[in-house]
Amino acid sequence: MDPRMFFSDVRNIETILKETDTITLVHPSKGKTIRLVGVVHIATPEYYQRVLSSLQKMDVVLYECIEDESKERKIPVDNPYQDLAQKMNDYLEEQVATSQHYGIDYLHLPANWNKADITLKEARSFLPHKPEHQDGKKEGEREEERIIDNMIGEFIAYINALKAVTKRRDEKLLSVLEEFEARGDVASIGVLYGNDHFKALEQSLVEKGYTRVNHETHLLIPKQYHERLIEMMMEERNER
Numbered sequence: 001m002d003p004r005m006f007f008s009d010v011r012n013i014e015t016i017l018k019e020t021d022t023i024t025l026v027h028p029s030k031g032k033t034i035r036l037v038g039v040v041h042i043a044t045p046e047y048y049q050r051v052l053s054s055l056q057k058m059d060v061v062l063y064e065c066i067e068d069e070s071k072e073r074k075i076p077v078d079n080p081y082q083d084l085a086q087k088m089n090d091y092l093e094e095q096v097a098t099s100q101h102y103g104i105d106y107l108h109l110p111a112n113w114n115k116a117d118i119t120l121k122e123a124r125s126f127l128p129h130k131p132e133h134q135d136g137k138k139e140g141e142r143e144e145e146r147i148i149d150n151m152i153g154e155f156i157a158y159i160n161a162l163k164a165v166t167k168r169r170d171e172k173l174l175s176v177l178e179e180f181e182a183r184g185d186v187a188s189i190g191v192l193y194g195n196d197h198f199k200a201l202e203q204s205l206v207e208k209g210y211t212r213v214n215h216e217t218h219l220l221i222p223k224q225y226h227e228r229l230i231e232m233m234m235e236e237r238n239e240r
Helices: 003-010 013-017 045-055 082-095 120-125 143-181 194-207 223-239
Strands: 019-027 033-038 061-063 113-115 188-193 210-218
Touching: 013 188, 019 113, 019 194, 033 045, 033 143, 033 194, 045 188, 045 210, 061 143, 082 223, 143 188, 143 194, 210 223
Parallel strands: 033 188, 061 113, 061 188
Antiparallel strands: 019 033, 019 210
């Protein structure tokens, strides 16, 4: 398994330790059911089986995937979290976990599964272009201050870009969902997406007359492995 598969989750230890939601909503007059199933990039095989089981009886399943399903997730090789990702991935793979693209076979999805996400090209269009730093210093400006200002500016630009990508993905998901909801031959729709997208989506559905009728949570990694993961994160922070 490529250790980089888990990278987006090890940057924030809470992502691995938390639970994801499965939320079922119904529309009384339309007779429609929508099930929102949260998913992340790393969990146990049993977790992914529960996810798939909760979607099995849905007429249509909409899923997230910016990248091509057949390609591995990649990160910059000079990213400062690379070593930590390697350690945590090795530990989790040895003990209990697998990745989303192994837990769910995206190359052989059922015929009723439909991608509801933006393209990789579109996602990249939101990312800021790294500015060229000037070599010269302003009068009275310390070099350290200039470097810090550049780093802060780039960080803010990156965070704003991520927010823009999330907003565009939410819009895309809602658009595809509405298309299938309008079909007379579709009574139930499952949505397999990142948990963080559900707050805005559920709000939109409630405004359309849907009501939440069930809410379940699923733990990604058994609690007996949490302590070691936290230790790894703290060791990384202490070394910095």
